[in-house]
Amino acid sequence: MHDPFDITGHAEATDTLAVLDGAGRTYQAGSVAVEALRPQDLIIRRGDYIAVMGPSGSGKSTLLHVLGCLDRPTAGRYLLEGRDISRLADRELAAVRNLQIGFVFQRFHLLRDESALRNVELPLLYAGIARSERRQRAAEALEAVGLAPRARHEPGRLSGGEQQRVALARALVKRPRLLLADEPTGNLDTVSGARILELIEAQNGHGTAVVMITHDPEVAARAATRLLMRDGRMSRADA
Amino acid sequence: MSSASASFIDICREGLLHLVRRPMRTALMAMTSAIAIAVTVNVISLSFGLQEDIRGDVNMFGTRTVDVGRLPVLVPGAARPSLGPAEERSIRGVLQGLDALIVPRRQAAATVTLAARNGAEAHTERFQVVASQPAYLKTLTVPVQHGRWLNDGDNVVGEQGVASCALDHAAAKRIFGDEDPAQAVGKVFELTLRGQARAMTVVGVLSDPLRYRELFETFDEGKGARTLTSSLLSFRNIYVPERLLAGEEYSGISIVLPTDVAVGQTRDRLMTIWSLDATDPIALMRGGIGVFVRKDWMDALGASASKGTLVGNVVWIIIVLVAIVMISTLNLITIRERYEEVAIRRCEGARRRDVALQITAEGVMTSLVGGLAGLPVGYVGAAILREIVQFPFRFEFKYAIAATGIAILLGFFSSVVPARHAARLQPARVLGRRLN
Numbered sequence: 001m002h003d004p005f006d007i008t009g010h011a012e013a014t015d016t017l018a019v020l021d022g023a024g025r026t027y028q029a030g031s032v033a034v035e036a037l038r039p040q041d042l043i044i045r046r047g048d049y050i051a052v053m054g055p056s057g058s059g060k061s062t063l064l065h066v067l068g069c070l071d072r073p074t075a076g077r078y079l080l081e082g083r084d085i086s087r088l089a090d091r092e093l094a095a096v097r098n099l100q101i102g103f104v105f106q107r108f109h110l111l112r113d114e115s116a117l118r119n120v121e122l123p124l125l126y127a128g129i130a131r132s133e134r135r136q137r138a139a140e141a142l143e144a145v146g147l148a149p150r151a152r153h154e155p156g157r158l159s160g161g162e163q164q165r166v167a168l169a170r171a172l173v174k175r176p177r178l179l180l181a182d183e184p185t186g187n188l189d190t191v192s193g194a195r196i197l198e199l200i201e202a203q204n205g206h207g208t209a210v211v212m213i214t215h216d217p218e219v220a221a222r223a224a225t226r227l228l229m230r231d232g233r234m235s236r237a238d239a
Numbered sequence: 240m241s242s243a244s245a246s247f248i249d250i251c252r253e254g255l256l257h258l259v260r261r262p263m264r265t266a267l268m269a270m271t272s273a274i275a276i277a278v279t280v281n282v283i284s285l286s287f288g289l290q291e292d293i294r295g296d297v298n299m300f301g302t303r304t305v306d307v308g309r310l311p312v313l314v315p316g317a318a319r320p321s322l323g324p325a326e327e328r329s330i331r332g333v334l335q336g337l338d339a340l341i342v343p344r345r346q347a348a349a350t351v352t353l354a355a356r357n358g359a360e361a362h363t364e365r366f367q368v369v370a371s372q373p374a375y376l377k378t379l380t381v382p383v384q385h386g387r388w389l390n391d392g393d394n395v396v397g398e399q400g401v402a403s404c405a406l407d408h409a410a411a412k413r414i415f416g417d418e419d420p421a422q423a424v425g426k427v428f429e430l431t432l433r434g435q436a437r438a439m440t441v442v443g444v445l446s447d448p449l450r451y452r453e454l455f456e457t458f459d460e461g462k463g464a465r466t467l468t469s470s471l472l473s474f475r476n477i478y479v480p481e482r483l484l485a486g487e488e489y490s491g492i493s494i495v496l497p498t499d500v501a502v503g504q505t506r507d508r509l510m511t512i513w514s515l516d517a518t519d520p521i522a523l524m525r526g527g528i529g530v531f532v533r534k535d536w537m538d539a540l541g542a543s544a545s546k547g548t549l550v551g552n553v554v555w556i557i558i559v560l561v562a563i564v565m566i567s568t569l570n571l572i573t574i575r576e577r578y579e580e581v582a583i584r585r586c587e588g589a590r591r592r593d594v595a596l597q598i599t600a601e602g603v604m605t606s607l608v609g610g611l612a613g614l615p616v617g618y619v620g621a622a623i624l625r626e627i628v629q630f631p632f633r634f635e636f637k638y639a640i641a642a643t644g645i646a647i648l649l650g651f652f653s654s655v656v657p658a659r660h661a662a663r664l665q666p667a668r669v670l671g672r673r674l675n
């Protein structure tokens with residue numbers, strides 16, 4: 001078992017995917033600075049399956065946003081596949097999110113007026129992929145999560161579990177290297193949640209690194225590595 | 240690293256789908272744009288139409304005609320300058336080689352007895368009588384609308400002293416009532432000229448070069464009308480054969496040139512006869528003879544029309560600015576409802592400029608559709624206004640093209656603030672929130 005906080009030799013290791021190198025994120029809330037993520041090291045290797053637990057407001061989402069290039073660290077460096085993310089321009093970050101990182105959120109975050117198929121197509125649209133190929137790949141991704149018959153349905157006509165599967169199909173259609181899930185089962189019944197976890201784990205089995213935030217210890221128990229976040233600092237949950 | 244990005248068409252399609260899915264909001268924005276464009280075409284067709292019509296009108300006065308005439312104001316004590324065959328000969332002398340058509344004319348005020356009609360009693364009215372050769376018509380660019388122009392035969396004394404005449408459209412309307420001036424041809428009226436009454440037969444009527452006679456007369460008030468030349472150009476004249484004012488001094492000599500260059504040369508050469516300096520009013524007075532280049536006068540008139548256009552432009556520009564502010568505000572408010580959508584797009588790979596482009600495309604498409612709907616509304620409005628206020632409007636395709644361009648700009652500029660706002664949104668702030 002690797003130590004997720006030991007980043008020595010990360011540059012040479014071939015299985016290094018993402019590295020927080022003293023990376024932290026401070027929010028300025030008025031005159032108060034909130035250290036949502038304290039400067040620390042973390043290494044994510046290809047195929048990792050990491051669960052992050054911790055109380056509300058401890059900085060879990062902030063970690064995910066930094067890893068997902070939705071946010072830049074205010075301290076240290078974040079290296080994704082050897083590239084320093086904090087130095088990239090907006091359009092380059094957008095390109096990274098577009099094809100390398102899949103996101104799944106507790107609230108699904110689907111476009112409400114668009115069909116499941118068009119929702120899944122979205123990242124491919126911003127990748128400049130032609131419409132026919134987009135259709136094809138989106139349909140395949142929906143098929144893979146068992147929603148081919150629901151392709152023309154808008155999110156409002158789908159159950160929570162189905163919506164989350166659409167969101168997962170949208171993440172997986174990119175064929176991402178890193179899948180980030182922020183409480184993906186937090187809003188689902190047990191059966192739907194289990195289905196989502198199975199799908200995520202299947203993707204992990206294909207080599208996609210997964211970082212998943214969860215409040216559920218049973219869910220966390222399935223991950224290879226469990227981290228505990230407290231006041232913006234991570235530690236091994238099982239240590 | 241892939242640098243591929245969404246195609247322009249794809250992003251516009253995203254915007255279009257968004258618009259179609261919010262028909263009410265889209266309709267409201269399109270309506271705002273429609274109103275602005277309706278007002279714009281209305282005002283453009285008014286002001287540009289007026290300007291173009293006036294330019295068109297003054298071009299009928301004879302663009303390459305130069306007039307030599309006595310100045311209306313004499314320096315006290317100075318002798319009244321003579322303008323007759325001798326002066327005509329000197330003009331012919333200096334203008335040799337310019338292929339100039341030189342037509343002297345005599346003018347006099349005369350009265351016409353108008354029959355009682357429409358409740359008005361019979362009365363007399365003053366008209367300007369122009370006596371000249373048949374070639375006089377060539378000094379104008381006004382076509383004969385009904386009947387014919389005067390010819391050499393008309394200059395021969397006919398039986399019972401009846402004389403032929405041609406009328407300006409406005410004179411025909413005035414003398415014979417508001418009926419169709421075509422009816423005037425062949426009619427007879429009584430003209431009192433130099434104290435002598437005689438019957439006149441109308442042989443032809445010129446068309447009216449002044450579409451907006453009232454506007455023209457307002458402009459000309461107190462300016463040109465003092466001179467014989469410009470009273471001539473108010474086109475309310477009675478044209479008679481030369482013999483009716485034979486033996487009198489010329490009122491003026493009209494010179495028609497074949498080219499604009501020849502017009503300039505004519506002006507210069509005429510200056511040498513009377514040593515006039517057109518830029519020095521005192522020198523002009525001293526000679527007592529003026530050289531009047533109709534084109535210069537028309538240019539001044541055209542410039543005045545441009546000022547009217549400017550006022551019209553200010554009106555529609557204000558309306559369009561108001562529409563931009565309104566649509567921007569509406570857009571900005573609705574962007575707040577779209578935070579999640581924008582955050583999702585950004586999260587899935589949209590760049591800031593992709594978001595800005597979509598919002599702008601939505602704005603331009605809405606405004607364009609609204610603008611196209613506003614075009615006919617504006618034209619119908621203009622047509623109604625024309626009926627009510629009798630003001631000139633012109634309907635032209637190019638104004639519609641201009642208004643469409645303005646609609647596109649309206650959509651573009653009303654999207655600038657909302658697009659910037661949406662593009663600056665930080666997706667992490669929206670996406671991290673929990674449900675409860």
Ligand SMILES: Nc1ncnc2c1ncn2[C@@H]1O[C@H](COP(=O)(O)OP(=O)(O)O)[C@@H](O)[C@H]1O
Pocket residue numbers: 027028029034035036054055056057058059060061062063668671
């Ligand atoms: N955009 C932001 N601006 C200011 N403070 C923020 C922002 N996002 C998160 N925070 C603060 O950072 C801390 C960590 O938040 P978050 O990462 O969302 O925690 P968790 O996901 O573990 O509940 C909280 O105190 C939160 O209020």
Ligand SMILES: [Mg+2]
Pocket residue numbers: 060061062182671673
């Ligand atoms: Mg959170």
